Amino acid sequence: MKDRIFRVNLTDMTTTVEDVPESWAGHGGRGLTSTIVAAEVDPTCHPLGPKNKLVFAPGLLSGTVAANSGRLSVGGKSPLTGTIKEANGGGTAAQLMARCGVKALILEGQPADDKWFSLAVTPEGVTIEEETELVGKGNFAVLETLSTRLENNPAIITIGPAGEMKMAAANISIKDPDGGIRSNGRGGLGAVMGSKRVKFISVTPGDAKLEIADPEAFKAANRTFAKALVDHPVSQALGQYGTNVLVNIINESGGLPTKNFTQGQFEGHEKISGETMHDTIKERGGRVKHNCHPGCVIQCSQVYHDADGKKLTSGFEYESIWAMGADCCVDNLDHIAMADKLMDDIGIDSIETSVAFGVAMEAGILEFGDGEGVCRMLKEDVATGTGLGRVIGNGAGSVGRTYGVTRVPVVKNQAIPAYDPRAIKGIGITYATSTQGADHTMGYTIATNILNVGGAVDPLTKEGQVELSRNLQIATAAIDSTGMCLFIAFAALDNEECLPALIDLLNARFGISLTADDVVNLGKYILKTEREFNEKAGFTNLDDRLPEFFYNEPLSPHNVVFDFSGEEIDTFWDF
């Protein structure tokens, strides 16, 4: 099946299937969403208006049997940051979309009236239908209803009440193989989907298969690639403890942001750690290992049960647990799990929302540590859209502005995640310079600053941090184009066979002859394309800075501040 561009215009309710323009042909995933957004979206437009577009793109290898290749990129102009945005997530949608021959799906325009719609994607194209039954419903109700309404087990991409209410922290949720939820979490793209009045998208490929230019070479490369992933000890630890194994190590390093970023260590760290979570899951009969899409050989996900042995949540990640845990001082893993489930159901980013709660606690709206209060407020305020619920649902910056809090951990209005930039300086460079606001996944210096993967750069000194962040941001942009889960990076940084095998996979899929240099150049092109969009939207180098308090409030236990000058940060872009 030939790849094509599927386009849906919500203003006049038309759909088209177009040939792929030559300049887009080599792109996939983030590279493609950013290329399309840069080409077609006016950078000064209102993110929730008719001129913004929402672009879905499977990665270059999605839909094939390549290990860990099932990530779906979604892009647009972010209502949270005002920058270009790409958020990627797992679930089954990327693979099934690729098998439908969807190179990209573009939603544009906006309905004139206030009806809601659903989209059905098949290899023939897209159909639009009015939706009434599921409007206002949470994501789990959507998945359950659709599992009986729709045939052939389609992939489902949906928004919850947060997206419908166009909250700036709303995410886009994707069904995983077991009916759980994976999220394209950051930057409020669920609000953009809500602004197009699309409640859900189903994807059904039927028997369609995608073409592989050289199937034998593809198989061979995948064997090497999957082996490199499986053999790497980090992959094995991810399978056993999930990403939450990080709580204890980041705490030990003194870089675990605690109590709305006022301390670098959390007293209750052991209670919310990966080790405790692992034992709890085993005791209660949950699943230690779980994959967010078929073909993942690392399986960092898990299924967490409550004390009665009933499923509470899945895909329970370090960043969410840190945010609701250490940052809000909640040391009860069951409360955190309940909050995680509620946020999945509401369809709201668990990092942004939890950091917003941390700021709200500082403002005195809730006590630090009140996990039950958080769950109550998620249900009664955020899910229903009360005034306070919307203030929280619009993110940490919104809470800070509304209540006059000055310690607000955001860059470009996006909440800073689970690593304090004062004690882990490389990640501070990533937060400051990322084209999309604070986001650890854009250039995960923790690997080298803390975990000794891909070398070692002392987290507490300035030396080497800008270069580290730059190299990782370039590599990440390229990896985000392949549809690969970012956790392949640990193997790629350490195992010499891993990256060449990944390039062989791309070459065998498309019958091309990329080199490692081409891949680096792809990463650079993506970053520069994204930055150019931001500049046209009005951003300058002065937006590449951390909030003031990081420069003048020392963080315990190391008593360090973030001490990069503006000029030093700006050298990031010297490439």
Add this chain to the structure above:
Amino acid sequence: MKIKVKLFAYFRDNRFMEEFRDYPKGTTVGNVVDGLDIDREEVGVLMTNFRHTSFEAELKEDDILAIFPVVGGG
């Protein structure tokens, strides 16, 4: 001298989570790891007093030593 030794992830299995232990002066981080029957190859990160360290580093009274296997996440 007294050292607080902390173990993480599967290094805790059949060992301990956290213990004060006595060592002779001049003990290195590597000596402690070997003494606990932990394969150096499996060690990912070592920290004393919240800073990265190495097998060769000498310990001193009241140090907190944390030993992690190779782990990752993000």
